[in-house]
Amino acid sequence: MTTHTIFDIAGPIATLTFNRPEARNAMTWTMYEALATACDRVDEDATIRVLVLKGAGGKAFVSGTDISQFQSFRDREDGIKYEERLDQVLDRLERVTKPTIAQVQGVAAGGGCAIALTCDLRVATPESTFGMPIARTLGNCLSANSYGRLLDLMGPGRVKDLLFTGRFVDAAEAQTFGIVTRIAAADEIDRVAHGLATTIATNAPLTLRATKELIRRLQAKRRLWPGEDADVVEMCYTSEDFREGVAAFMEKRRPQWKGR
Numbered sequence: 400m401t402t403h404t405i406f407d408i409a410g411p412i413a414t415l416t417f418n419r420p421e422a423r424n425a426m427t428w429t430m431y432e433a434l435a436t437a438c439d440r441v442d443e444d445a446t447i448r449v450l451v452l453k454g455a456g457g458k459a460f461v462s463g464t465d466i467s468q469f470q471s472f473r474d475r476e477d478g479i480k481y482e483e484r485l486d487q488v489l490d491r492l493e494r495v496t497k498p499t500i501a502q503v504q505g506v507a508a509g510g511g512c513a514i515a516l517t518c519d520l521r522v523a524t525p526e527s528t529f530g531m532p533i534a535r536t537l538g539n540c541l542s543a544n545s546y547g548r549l550l551d552l553m554g555p556g557r558v559k560d561l562l563f564t565g566r567f568v569d570a571a572e573a574q575t576f577g578i579v580t581r582i583a584a585a586d587e588i589d590r591v592a593h594g595l596a597t598t599i600a601t602n603a604p605l606t607l608r609a610t611k612e613l614i615r616r617l618q619a620k621r622r623l624w625p626g627e628d629a630d631v632v633e634m635c636y637t638s639e640d641f642r643e644g645v646a647a648f649m650e651k652r653r654p655q656w657k658g659r
Contacts, residue, residue: 404433405455406440411448411600412593413441420456425465426510431484434514435491442496448600448607450495451592452518453502454511457585460503460527461511466537469645478636479629482542485510489545492517493615496608498599502592503527504585506567513545516552519611520580522592523570529578530567536648538640538656543628551618552577 403424405416415437417424434452441450454460464485472478492499492514501507501515503523512529515521523529533539541549541562549558553576561568573579583591599607635641639659647654 403427403430404437406433406437408444408447411446412451412596413437413444413447413449414451414453416453416455417461418455420454420458422465423459423462423506424454424456424511425462426514427465428468428484431488435488438491438495448497448604449596450497450499451502451596452499452514453592454504457504459505459511460501460507461514462506463509463511466645466648469537470649472636472641472645475633475637478539478641479632481636482545482628482632483625485513486542486544489513489517489548493548496611497604498607498611500592500596500599502588503529503570503579504588506530508532508567513541513548516548516578520595521573521578522581522583522588522595523573523579524585524588525570525582526585527570527573527579528567529573530565531562532565532567534562535565536654537644538635538638538654539644540631540635542632543623547618547622550621 403417403419405418407414415434417426417430419425419430437450441447498520499518501518501521503515503521505527507515507527507529509531512531515529531541546558553561557576568576570579570582574582581591581595640654640656643656644654
């Protein structure tokens with residue numbers, strides 16, 4: 400589909416591979432747009448029953464959004480538009496009418512963790528890790544919808560633990576959180592993820608679609624209306640701390656937080 404994404408169809412299973420291993424599959428906007436396009440293709444093709452997302456290289460599913468894109472942020476609209484744009488992509492992934500599986504090998508961080516958690520199911524290797532370390536890296540925040548997905552999966556206590564500390568959890572702990580569906584060794588994960596997808600693909604398509612859509616609608620009732628989180632997003636993205644976080648990330652040093 401693009402230089403950094405590969406879309407394949409094999410029988411009833413479609414696979415989108417994030418193919419930027421030299422940057423641990425950090426997402427550019429072109430890659431996010433390719434994800435949304437893949438969702439459209441899956442919904443338009445009646446022969447596709449399951450969509451699998453995976454990362455190339457074995458080191459990362461997706462390590463997050465490419466931070467260099469944040470260097471141009473200047474005012475309140477930049478942060479709000481970024482979160483709105485990311486919400487649109489994640490909402491499109493959430494609304495795919497076919498079941499989705501994140502095949503996680505390596506790190507799923509930030510936006511990559513958000514993508515994995517937006518999928519219906521997750522298969523991971525024991526070495527895989529999940530986290531959103533923004534409290535110790537960039538000093539930004541998530542959108543209300545992204546926080547909502549975390550709450551749906553883990554509950555408020557675990558979400559606060561993960562976000563307050565900025566720590567990563569391995570696959571075993573993530574499974575106790577309800578994040579990970581299956582754990583498979585690195586040399587087995589392709590087979591296990593494909594087997595899960597195949598099992599799902601043999602079942603009644605309308606039952607799968609109804610189950611997915613009604614769960615989505617029930618969860619959506621807990622979400623804020625668009626724009627209701629704008630004041631909080633603006634507070635973070637227009638702060639000195641956010642500018643310092645981006646600069647420190649690019650310079651490979653620890654940020655110096657000031658709380659303003």
